[in-house]
Amino acid sequence: MNLREKYNIPNDSIITIAGTVGVGKSTMTKALANALNFKTSFEKVDTNPYLEDFYADFERWSFHLQIYFLAERFKEQKKIFEYGGGFIQDRSIYEDTGIFAKMHYDNGTMSKTDYETYKNLFDAMVMTPYFPHPDLLIYLEGSFDEVLDRIQHRGREMEKTTPIAYWEEMYNRYEDWINNFNACPILRINISDYDLMKEENSVEPILEKIGHFIQQSRRWEARELIK
Numbered sequence: 053m054n055l056r057e058k059y060n061i062p063n064d065s066i067i068t069i070a071g072t073v074g075v076g077k078s079t080m081t082k083a084l085a086n087a088l089n090f091k092t093s094f095e096k097v098d099t100n101p102y103l104e105d106f107y108a109d110f111e112r113w114s115f116h117l118q119i120y121f122l123a124e125r126f127k128e129q130k131k132i133f134e135y136g137g138g139f140i141q142d143r144s145i146y147e148d149t150g151i152f153a154k155m156h157y158d159n160g161t162m163s164k165t166d167y168e169t170y171k172n173l174f175d176a177m178v179m180t181p182y183f184p185h186p187d188l189l190i191y192l193e194g195s196f197d198e199v200l201d202r203i204q205h206r207g208r209e210m211e212k213t214t215p216i217a218y219w220e221e222m223y224n225r226y227e228d229w230i231n232n233f234n235a236c237p238i239l240r241i242n243i244s245d246y247d248l249m250k251e252e253n254s255v256e257p258i259l260e261k262i263g264h265f266i267q268q269s270r271r272w273e274a275r276e277l278i279k
C-alpha cells in the first residue's frame with residue numbers, strides 16, 4: 053500500500069501551500085508531491101520577467117507584477133483542473149490579492165486605480181462558482197526570526213537587500229489574513245513540528261492530518277449536496 057492509500061488521500065485532491073516568503077512552501081510542495089506521487093505547480097521566480105525590477109522599484113512595477121502572477125496562476129489552475137487534480141500547489145492565488153496587492157496599495161506603492169483594476173479582474177476570474185477551489189490549504193507558520201533566517205540563508209539577492217520592515221509587515225499581515233480566510237478548508241502547520249531537511253519521514257504525520265481533513269470536508273460537501 054502506498055502512502056496516499058495508507059492515509060486515505062483521494063488521488064484527485066488539490067492541495068495548496070500558503071505562507072509568507074521563505075517559510076518553506078516550495079520545500080513542503082516537493083516533499084508532499086514526492087510522498088503522494090502527485091504533480092507540482094510552482095510559482096515562477098527565476099523566469100519571472102518583473103520580479104527583480106519590482107524589488108528595485110515597487111511603485112513602478114507592482115501592477116505589472118500582479119497581472120503577471122495572476123495570469124500565471126490562473127493558467128496553472130486551468131492545468132490542474134484539466135488533469136483532474138492530484139496536485140500540490142506552491143502558494144495559493146488568494147495570497148496575491150489578500151497579501152501582496154493589498155499591502156502595496158495600503159503603502160502607496162500601487163495606485164488606487166491600478167488596485168481597483170486588478171481587484172476587479174481578480175474577482176471576475178477567481179471569486180466565482182466556476183473557479184475550482186482547493187480541497188485544502190496548508191498554512192505554514194513559524195516565528196518571524198526563523199522566517200528571516202530562511203530568507204537570508206536561501207540567498208536570493210533581491211530579497212536579502214529588501215528592508216526587514218517589509219518582511220515584518222508581510223508576516224503580520226499573513227496572521228490577520230489566515231484568521232479571516234474562508235475560501236476553502238485550512239490545515240495550520242508549525243514549521244518547528246517537522247524537519248523535512250533532516251528526516252524524510254517527518255512528512256507522515258502531515259499526510260495523516262491531510263487525509264483526515266480531506267475526508268471530513270468531502271463528507272461535509274456530500275451532506276450539503278443532498279440537503
Ligand SMILES: Nc1ncnc2c1ncn2[C@@H]1O[C@H](COP(=O)(O)OP(=O)(O)O)[C@@H](O)[C@H]1O
Nearest residue numbers: 073074075076077078079202205206247248249
Ligand atoms: N523544514 C525545513 N528546515 C530547515 N530549512 C528549511 C525547511 N524548509 C525549507 N527550508 C529552507 O528555507 C528556505 C526557504 O524555503 P522555501 O521552501 O524556498 O520557502 P518558500 O517557498 O516558502 O519561500 C530554503 O533555503 C530552504 O532550504
Ligand SMILES: Nc1ncnc2c1ncn2[C@H]1C[C@H](O)[C@@H](COP(=O)(O)O)O1
Nearest residue numbers: 072073074097117118121147148152211
Ligand atoms: N503576488 C505577489 N506580489 C509580489 N511579490 C510576490 C507575489 N507572489 C510572490 N511574490 C514574490 C515573493 C518572493 O520574492 C517570490 C517567491 O515567493 P516565495 O514565497 O519565496 O515562493 O515572489
